[in-house]
Amino acid sequence: MxxxxxxxxxxxxxxxxxxxxxxxxxxxxxxxxxxxxxxxxxxxxxxxxxxxxxxxxxxxxxxxxxxxxxxxxxxxxRSAVTRNMLHMPLTLPSGNDFKSLMHTLEIRRGLEAEAAVLCAERASDDDIAFIEKKLVVMEEAFHARAGMSSEEDWDFHLAIFQTSGNPLFEQIIAAMYEMFHRFWEHPLGVRDFGHASFPYHRTLFNCIAARDPVGARAEALKLIATVEDDLRRGAANLRKQSKT
Amino acid sequence: MxxxxxxxxxxxxxxxxxxxxxxxxxxxxxxxxxxxxxxxxxxxxxxxxxxxxxxxxxxxxxxxxxxxxxxxxxxxxRSAVTRNMLHMPLTLPSGNDFKSLMHTLEIRRGLEAEAAVLCAERASDDDIAFIEKKLVVMEEAFHARAGMSSEEDWDFHLAIFQTSGNPLFEQIIAAMYEMFHRFWEHPLGVRDFGHASFPYHRTLFNCIAARDPVGARAEALKLIATVEDDLRRGAANLRKQSKT
DNA sequence: ATTGGCACAATGGTCCAACCAATTGAGCAG
DNA sequence: CTGCTCAATTGGTTGGACCATTGTGCCAAT
Missing domain, CATH: 1.10.10.10 (Winged helix-like DNA-binding domain superfamily/Winged helix DNA-binding domain)
Known part of the structure; x- marks a missing residue:
């Protein structure tokens, strides 16, 4: 030292x-x-x-x-600046393949679960009302368009991160999210991407509203798991296409 | 969209x-x-x-x-460069207060646990031998100096992150670690900082060597918990000092 | 009154030629 | 061998010029 x-x-x-x-x-x-x-x-x-x-x-x-x-x-x-900022440039080698996207999901898995726990522990009644409002908006958008909408989905998760009381969650996961969505839109042939994750948003919220940290972690993990499944399906699609 | x-x-x-x-x-x-x-x-x-x-x-x-x-x-x-690298520069408001340090530990809690799981799932025999070598070095340094040594401790954790197969773990946690250690050296009046975390390094390794992801997560969480305790004690120290 | 095109000023992007400051290594005196 | 000096090398800074893009306001045509 x-x-x-x-x-x-x-x-x-x-x-x-x-x-x-x-x-x-x-x-x-x-x-x-x-x-x-x-x-x-x-x-x-x-x-x-x-x-x-x-x-x-x-x-x-x-x-x-x-x-x-x-x-x-x-x-x-483009963003707020303060003295004593800590800069953390993350570099991912060759960022547009299946493995790299999976890596971002592994990070999200760890952090989203933790954020859900903290959120369930610390949420005030107002916080829970706010999160529920975002959830309802997301669900309406889902039914209106018959599919997940990135925008409203992200708003819901953002509300959870902000309620966790730790700004680092939002910033780190936002970076992962951006990197992921830079590629998930069309390239992977999965049309109903994120569809399977829909019900877990409501169950996750229920655990938070019930101040159940253990349950919240479990639901958050299930939610990420569905996204990982979608990604795997997309990768399989790509492999099939490239063979033809 | x-x-x-x-x-x-x-x-x-x-x-x-x-x-x-x-x-x-x-x-x-x-x-x-x-x-x-x-x-x-x-x-x-x-x-x-x-x-x-x-x-x-x-x-x-x-x-x-x-x-x-x-x-x-x-x-x-300074690092390998390839075409198609993906850059995700994060800038964090680097707080020098107790709350900000606690925030870095909350991130580490989520990520170290996840890294331990992946490491236990994916480690080859060579990986485990390598990690054990780092562990032994750390333990020897501990007994020689009668206290935790940041350097060897970090090497051990680094070996785990690298074995996880996901370079993002190392990069993100390294930033948290740096932010944390920028302040933990002397300012907090706790002399034997990190002392309590020592035994959990061995138990964590044992779980990894046994390919026990669940146990590895549990031990990683215990390890972080001891650091959080130290930090809380240090904060209490500071408050006491400022009152006199 | 609205629209389309045009000239012009403001602004970031590039270039050049010179000089400053830190590092390195060769050569030399002790 | 040690320690010093000195010159070449290399990144850091400067001033000034010009290019490329953008925004604005004017003006003519509709």
Missing amino acids: INPILSPVQTSSRDDAVLNALVDFVASEGLKPGDRLPTERVLAEYLKVSRTTVREALTRWQELGLVERRQGSGTYL | INPILSPVQTSSRDDAVLNALVDFVASEGLKPGDRLPTERVLAEYLKVSRTTVREALTRWQELGLVERRQGSGTYL
Whole structure:
């Protein structure tokens, strides 16, 4: 173990200084996601650094998804920024095959079950009413379109994560979810994807409403299991197609 | 839901082209993590782009942790790179307070348990021998120094994650671990931090070696529970100190 | 009044040439 | 062999120029 006393010696590079200043600026101006940042030229002049340095700093934020740049238009905030953020770039080698998608589901399995437990333990009456509202919306959308709808489904799960009282669940699972859905839409030939998971949303909610953590974990695991089955069916479909 | 048919219209920017070319170069040269890449000037000339563009591309890889740049020395590969890598950069509001540390443990609880299950299901005999080696090293370090050692402890857990066959476990938990250890060293007045978790390392290994997923989950949960207890004790310590 | 096209300014993207700062290694004095 | 100096190498920064895209306002045609 390295002695922490003499380890850091932070030679704060120019970029970091720019980003720190930018964090303060965003805070003082009260900028929210979607708002436009000052132009690179303005930032460069204001911070007394070259535009190249500003660009390197913004490139880093862009790669982290904190900011979006549109040529001819400007640079826009994409997410809330604070000082002391911890950046965790996850990299999955070759992310568009069956195995990689399965890996995201294994993560979700662990986290969704845990979130369901915490949610069942901590939910207030208001929280439960809120979650039920999302559930009803999802069920209506299901019956109206005769199929799962990603949007409302996600809203329901999101309500659970938020009620868990731990913001990390939402952020990590959101990343898994995004990666998964980037591919699940059409490529896999399964038309009624997610159909089988429908009933478990209601049973999961019932356990949460009854403050039953053990039951909530079990229902969450069943729900993920149906998605895994769908994925396996999709993979089998693909294999069959490629053979013909 | 947006119709995916008419969404992308990918105008491949210059940076991406550079990075793709670099992936091919790394592949053709068989470069491994730790190896040195060509200098920025050489890359610029070879790819017929300006050095600025090369730098922007490398800055992006650096932010993703794929590459490390040392002024005066060169640019070094830090991780395997392949085409079709999928990047999921997460940024977490890094709290330095008790609640945030507890949040990281809740994530670890879900993931370590799941990793232990998968490890017990999938471990080959060689894997188990490797894990046991790490365990023995940790136990020796424990007896030699009469206390937990972060380094060897982490190596043991790392071996389990790697055996789980899912690289995401290692990456996510590593981030949680870093966030946690950024504060656990001395600030909390608990001297024998992690001491109570020691015996569960052996029991966890026994379950894995016996290919007992259910038992492995249980032992992993017990292990995390002891860490949570330590953290709670540390928080109580802090409160007591601040009152005097 | 609405629509379509056009010129123009603003903004991010690229390029170049130079210089700064840290690292490395060769050469040399002790 | 040790320790120092020095020069070449390499990433970091700068200023200035130009390109490509976007947004806006004006104007003519409908």
